[in-house]
Amino acid sequence: MPSNEYRAFMAAMKGTLVDAEDSLEVARTKLEAMHGHPVEPTTRIEWLESPPIRRAFIEAEEAHGCERILVLFHGGAFIAAAGNGYVFYAEMLSKYCGARVLLVDYRLAPEHRFPAALDDCVAAYLDLISTGVVPSQVGFIGDSCGGGLALAALLRLRDQGSPLPACAITLGGWLDLEARGESAVAPLGPEPFAHRDFIRARARDYLGPDGDLRDPFASPIGCDPTGFPPILLQVGQVDLCRDDALNFARTAALAGVDVTTEVYPEMVHGFQGLASAGIPEGISALQRAGSFLSRLIP
Numbered sequence: 001m002p003s004n005e006y007r008a009f010m011a012a013m014k015g016t017l018v019d020a021e022d023s024l025e026v027a028r029t030k031l032e033a034m035h036g037h038p039v040e041p042t043t044r045i046e047w048l049e050s051p052p053i054r055r056a057f058i059e060a061e062e063a064h065g066c067e068r069i070l071v072l073f074h075g076g077a078f079i080a081a082a083g084n085g086y087v088f089y090a091e092m093l094s095k096y097c098g099a100r101v102l103l104v105d106y107r108l109a110p111e112h113r114f115p116a117a118l119d120d121c122v123a124a125y126l127d128l129i130s131t132g133v134v135p136s137q138v139g140f141i142g143d144s145c146g147g148g149l150a151l152a153a154l155l156r157l158r159d160q161g162s163p164l165p166a167c168a169i170t171l172g173g174w175l176d177l178e179a180r181g182e183s184a185v186a187p188l189g190p191e192p193f194a195h196r197d198f199i200r201a202r203a204r205d206y207l208g209p210d211g212d213l214r215d216p217f218a219s220p221i222g223c224d225p226t227g228f229p230p231i232l233l234q235v236g237q238v239d240l241c242r243d244d245a246l247n248f249a250r251t252a253a254l255a256g257v258d259v260t261t262e263v264y265p266e267m268v269h270g271f272q273g274l275a276s277a278g279i280p281e282g283i284s285a286l287q288r289a290g291s292f293l294s295r296l297i298p
Contacts, residue, residue, distance in 0.1 A: 002266050003280045010268075013192040020197030024079065024110065024205060027198070031080035034193075037088040037276055045087060052123035054105040058090035063098055068137055068297040070099040071128065071165070073121050073153070075144030075174075075270065077202035078109045092275050093141060096283065097290035099297075102128060106149075109206040114218055117206075121153045129163060139293050140168040144194075144241070144270060145202075147173020151220035151248070154228050167296040169232045169289050171272045173248075174241050176221040177203035177213045181243025189238045194269040196240060221248055230258040232292045234285055236267030260292065 002010075017030055039045070042061040047054070059066070070093055074086040082105055090101040106120035129135055142150035147170030157164055177200070179185075184196045204211070207218060216223035221244055225231075231252060233245040245261055252259040264271065267281055272289075275282030 005279050006271075006274070006281050009274065009277065009279060010190070010192070016190075016192050016195055018193065018195050018198040020195060020201050022198070027077070027202070028080045031076050032085060035076070035081045035085040035088070039088050039091045043091050043094070052127055053120040055124050056087065056090070056103045056105070058087055058094055058101045058103055060091050060094035063094045063100060066099055068099045068139070068293065069102055069128070069133060070094075070097060070139050070141045070293065071102045071104065071121075071125055073104055073106070073140065073142035073146035073149040075142070075146045076108075077199060078117060078145050078206040079202055080108065082108050088276055089143070089273060092273075092286060093289075096275065096286035097141075097293050099139070099290075099293060110208070114207050114211060114215075117149060118152050118156060118217060121149050122156050125153065125157070125165070126162060135163040136166050137297055138165040139297060140165050141171070141289070142169075142173065143171040143272065145174045147171060148175050148177075148218075148220055151175060151223070151225070151228075151231075152217045154225070155217060155220060155223050158227050164227075164229050167230045167232070167293065168228070169234070169292065170245065171234050171285070171289070172236060172239050172241050172269050173233065173244060174199060175219060175244035175248050177207065177219045179240065181240075181247065183242035184240040187238060187240055189266070189268075191238055191240055191268050194240050199240070224255065225252045225257050226255040228252065228255075228257045230296055231260070232289060233259065233261045234264070234272065234289065235262070236264050236269060236271050238266060239269040239271075241269060262288065
């Protein structure tokens with residue numbers, strides 16, 4: 001049974017926060033209102049403005065001096081939460097996963113369409129390891145569309161023969177831009193943070209009207225993950241992206257990938273982010289992600 005804190009939070013939502021009929025401007029405003037929370041004064045933030053892409057190292061007090069690095073590909077349906085919008089999320093990951101976090105401030109759609117975001121994510125990682133950071137000390141992590149970017153980045157790096165990170169973690173990863181899974185078509189319960197028609201509209205913002213929704217670099221649900229490092233797929237039972245995780249996990253396992261899937265009962269899309277509000281289920285999920293990370297990067 002969900003915690004009292006979670007049930008109170010969901011009751012306060014009073015319906016969905018997204019609408020497929022929203023204009024780009026309204027959709028972006030709503031998404032950005034969910035992010036940009038303040039961080040602790042003890043958290044270290046270092047913005048790197050030099051090429052190839054704007055990015056920031058974020059280090060919570062609990063992770064000061066930690067050598068493992070999580071490269072964060074943030075959510076926001078490809079259209080929102082640039083700049084400082086995800087610093088609070090990076091702080092949470094640093095705190096609960098025990099890592100320095102490199103937040104990639106990738107270019108947003110529709111002003112910069114596919115593959116701009118993917119190009120930026122790959123470039124930020126390659127720049128990181130060019131400084132002498134060894135790939136075995138690096139993990140990828142992404143929530144929602146950022147989860148898709150994390151797996152797409154693995155695909156790009158593998159195909160071009162670049163060194164891969166030690167692992168990857170997706171938190172409610174949006175891996176199928178068509179949202180074909182039963183969990184998206186017929187959700188098990190109220191879902192305030194996502195809706196099938198809404199995310200399909202954002203997919204068109206990302207790809208353009210004629211873009212291929214099944215391009216594996218946009219929808220890694222259809223990729224061949226052979227050779228990928230260990231992967232953790234976390235998803236809520238009610239999350240419309242639940243089947244993305246389950247279907248990708250089957251494909252990955254058949255390809256010989258070390259894949260772990262965690263489905264959290266009654267949880268919605270993006271519930272991990274509720275750790276910032278002290279919701280126990282969000283905190284527990286991020287702590288489990290931290291345990292997975294520490295197993296791969298001691």
